[in-house]
Amino acid sequence: MKCKACGGPAAINMRHHKLALCGEHYLEWVPQQVQRFIEKYQMFSPQDKLLVAVSGGKDSLSLWDVLLRLGYRADGVYIGLGIDGGVNYSDQSHEKIVQFMAKFWPQAKLHVVDVEQTYGMTIPELSLARRREAKPCSVCGLNKRHIMNRVAVEGGYTLVTGHNLDDEAAVLMQNTLRWQVGYLARQSPVLEATHPKFARKVKPLCRFYEREMAAYAIVRGIDYIYDECPHAEGATTLFYKTLLNQLETNSPGAKLSFYLEFLRARQEGLFQKAHDEVVLHECEYCGQPTSAPGLCSFCRIWDRGADAREPAGELGLPVAGG
Ligand code: Q46
Ligand code: ZN
Ligand code: ZN
Numbered sequence: 001m002k003c004k005a006c007g008g009p010a011a012i013n014m015r016h017h018k019l020a021l022c023g024e025h026y027l028e029w030v031p032q033q034v035q036r037f038i039e040k041y042q043m044f045s046p047q048d049k050l051l052v053a054v055s056g057g058k059d060s061l062s063l064w065d066v067l068l069r070l071g072y073r074a075d076g077v078y079i080g081l082g083i084d085g086g087v088n089y090s091d092q093s094h095e096k097i098v099q100f101m102a103k104f105w106p107q108a109k110l111h112v113v114d115v116e117q118t119y120g121m122t123i124p125e126l127s128l129a130r131r132r133e134a135k136p137c138s139v140c141g142l143n144k145r146h147i148m149n150r151v152a153v154e155g156g157y158t159l160v161t162g163h164n165l166d167d168e169a170a171v172l173m174q175n176t177l178r179w180q181v182g183y184l185a186r187q188s189p190v191l192e193a194t195h196p197k198f199a200r201k202v203k204p205l206c207r208f209y210e211r212e213m214a215a216y217a218i219v220r221g222i223d224y225i226y227d228e229c230p231h232a233e234g235a236t237t238l239f240y241k242t243l244l245n246q247l248e249t250n251s252p253g254a255k256l257s258f259y260l261e262f263l264r265a266r267q268e269g270l271f272q273k274a275h276d277e278v279v280l281h282e283c284e285y286c287g288q289p290t291s292a293p294g295l296c297s298f299c300r301i302w303d304r305g306a307d308a309r310e311p312a313g314e315l316g317l318p319v320a321g322g
Helices: 023-040 059-067 089-104 117-118 125-129 137-155 165-177 181-186 210-220 238-252 253-266 274-278 299-300
Strands: 012-013 019-021 048-052 073-080 109-114 157-158 319-322
Touching: 012 059, 012 073, 012 210, 019 023, 023 059, 023 210, 048 059, 048 137, 059 073, 059 089, 073 089, 073 117, 073 137, 089 109, 109 117, 109 137, 109 181, 117 125, 125 137, 137 299, 165 181, 165 210, 165 238, 165 253, 181 253, 238 253
Parallel strands: 048 073, 048 157, 073 109
Antiparallel strands: 012 019, 109 319
8 A cells, every 4th residue: 555645655544535645644634634624613713722631542642732733822631530440540641641742842731630639539539429330430521521611711712622533423323323412412523602601612633533543643653541541441432433333344434424414414403403402500609601500510519519609710720831
C-alpha cells in the first residue's frame, strides 16, 4: 500500500475514505480534516478560548495537540477522579498528560481539579457511600459533567471533548434502539449553551474513527494511557462498539454513514420537538442549570444543603504549566 500524496510506504489505510497515507502526510491530513469540521459545524473561531477535557487517552491528547498545532488558544482541564483499580489508573493518566506537555507543549496551561482534595472523597468512595454502587460510572459521569462545565463557565471557555466517531455511533445506536428522542435531540457535534451558566460544548473528532486517532497518537509519538478505565469493563457502549465494528468489517464506512445520516435527519428538524421540551432552572445551592426541581444532581450526591450558596470560584483551580 502506497501513500496517495508521495508514493512512499503507507502508514495507514482508510478504506472508508479510499485513502492511504504515509506518517508524514497523515500528520498533515488530520489537522486539515479537524479544521474542516470546525468550520463546517461552526464550532469556534481563532478568537475563542478553548478548554480541552484531557484524560490522558489517545483522543483527548491528540485533540489538544492538533488544536495547538492549528494555532488555537487551547488550555486543558484534568479531573482527578481517584480511581485506582489495581493499576493506579488516575495517577497514571495525570502522569501521561504531564509528560505530553513537557514533550510537546511546555507553555500550555492545564487546570487540575482533584475530586478528593476539593470535595473530600474519591469518586469510587462517593459512589459506595451514597449509592452503595461498586461501579462508580453514573456518579463519575455526573461529577465530570458538572466540574467541566463549571471550570469552562468560570474561565469563559468553549468546552472541547475528544469524542470520536466510535463513541458517537455507539451512543447513537443505544439511543436509537430505545428511541430516546430527547437524547437524540441533544446529540450533536455542537451543543449550544442553552443557559448563561452552561458552557458551549463541541466535539471536533466526531467524524474520526477510533483507530485513526490511535494512529495519529502513535505516528506523532504521543505516549498515552492504553488501558481503559478499570470500570469501563462491561459498559454497554463497549458492547455497541463491538457490534458496530462487526458491521464495519462487512461494510466499510457503515459507522460513518450511520452517524452522518443521523446528523442530516437531525439538521432537517426530525427531533426538534423533543429538543424544545427541556425546561431549566438554576440549582438552589450551586447555581448550575438543572432540569430537576431544587438541587442539581451534583449537589444532591455531595449532600449539599439548600441553605447557602456556593462561594464563587470555590474550586480555586490550581494551574500547572504555562
Ligand atoms: S472514567 Fe468514570 Fe468512565 Fe471510569 S468510572 Fe466509569 S465513567 S469508566 S468514561
Ligand atoms: Zn506521503
Ligand atoms: Zn448544584
